[in-house]
Amino acid sequence: MQDHKHKRSVIFSMVLIALLVVVLPFALDAFRLNLIGKYLAFAFVAIGIVLTWGYGGILSLGQGVFFGLGGYMMAMFLKLEASAPELPDFMVWSSVEHLPTWWIPFKSLGLTVLGILVIPAALAYLFSYAIFRRRVSGVYFAIVTLSLALTLTVLMVGQQGDTGGANGITDFRTLLGMDITSNHSLRILYFIEVAILSVVMMLSLGVVRSRFGKILIAIRDREDRVRFSGYNTAHMKAFVFACGAVLASIGGAFFTLQVGLIAPSVIGVVASVEMVIYAAVGGRLSVPGAVVGALVIGFLKSYLSEAFPEGWLYFLGAVFILVVWVMPNGLAGLLDQWSDRPRRKVA
Numbered sequence: 001m002q003d004h005k006h007k008r009s010v011i012f013s014m015v016l017i018a019l020l021v022v023v024l025p026f027a028l029d030a031f032r033l034n035l036i037g038k039y040l041a042f043a044f045v046a047i048g049i050v051l052t053w054g055y056g057g058i059l060s061l062g063q064g065v066f067f068g069l070g071g072y073m074m075a076m077f078l079k080l081e082a083s084a085p086e087l088p089d090f091m092v093w094s095s096v097e098h099l100p101t102w103w104i105p106f107k108s109l110g111l112t113v114l115g116i117l118v119i120p121a122a123l124a125y126l127f128s129y130a131i132f133r134r135r136v137s138g139v140y141f142a143i144v145t146l147s148l149a150l151t152l153t154v155l156m157v158g159q160q161g162d163t164g165g166a167n168g169i170t171d172f173r174t175l176l177g178m179d180i181t182s183n184h185s186l187r188i189l190y191f192i193e194v195a196i197l198s199v200v201m202m203l204s205l206g207v208v209r210s211r212f213g214k215i216l217i218a219i220r221d222r223e224d225r226v227r228f229s230g231y232n233t234a235h236m237k238a239f240v241f242a243c244g245a246v247l248a249s250i251g252g253a254f255f256t257l258q259v260g261l262i263a264p265s266v267i268g269v270v271a272s273v274e275m276v277i278y279a280a281v282g283g284r285l286s287v288p289g290a291v292v293g294a295l296v297i298g299f300l301k302s303y304l305s306e307a308f309p310e311g312w313l314y315f316l317g318a319v320f321i322l323v324v325w326v327m328p329n330g331l332a333g334l335l336d337q338w339s340d341r342p343r344r345k346v347a
Helices: 002-027 032-053 064-082 087-092 099-108 108-132 139-157 183-209 209-227 233-259 267-283 287-307 311-324 332-347
Strands: none
Touching: 002 032, 002 183, 002 287, 032 064, 032 183, 032 209, 032 233, 032 267, 032 287, 064 099, 064 108, 064 139, 064 209, 064 233, 064 267, 099 108, 108 233, 108 332, 139 267, 183 209, 183 233, 183 287, 209 233, 267 311, 267 332, 287 311, 287 332
8 A cells, every 4th residue: 555655656746747847837938937936945845844744743833944044045145146246235234344254155156055955954953853852742842943933033133234134135136147037047947946856856755665764654653662662763853854954945045046035034933834834735745745735825825915915824824724624634635535446446
């Protein structure tokens, strides 16, 4: 049964990748393709939530923190490139006379990419291991991560001279001299994003299928038994949480490239809860389902925020309640039920 579900997930992933690579780029104009690229940035986060929440049983309501870290690091590089050799404009407006020391490494794209991958992973591992070692889990861990997202939001808003404050970091147009606002560049960025997302999907499916994935499921279901078997469950949970943080950071970097800005609003409480909804709608046990959930909710969010600017948040809340109540395994769960129906009749 598990082999059948794994094969179905692989096939579903390949069909989804083919749709993103072959169909959408030729069926949509540059503006709509850029919107798809924006939604796919959240798909990275959703896949990380599938690994941490769906398979690890770790519900985090603070993934926006790591999404924001990746987004801000990419924005810092782009802003330094756009304003060189002068200081970024928001620093000048805040009467900052010298570039902060911690900004200097982000003059290099290589160091920026390294930071996007390493810094969130290190912070997530150290933070979560300290908590898991004390056997704090479940709703208590979710509350801690929610508080972390709120704290970082306040910190970002308060440091106007270093982070751009409530407005964030905006007004950058080039990446290594390439105009990232042109239609041609946006199309290139889209294909790069889809390529990396495809690799992430296949690696995630491999992790789920591996021995580590099976132990992770065992920890989710009966952590005490796994601990008594000699495994360091705190280390394993912290490791998968760090993997989810890296995926969120990569998504944040692509969000900055696709949208052209990063602000505290994308790392706050509301944004972090939305990211959980992406995974819940697609299916918290399905890697390709997480991508579909990000696309579906992203599209509905864009449409409803324009049609009903004051009521679309209520819709997101209603969707989350409906998913938990009616289809706890999301859209992927409905697909599994539909696919298994002929086999049940034969049996």
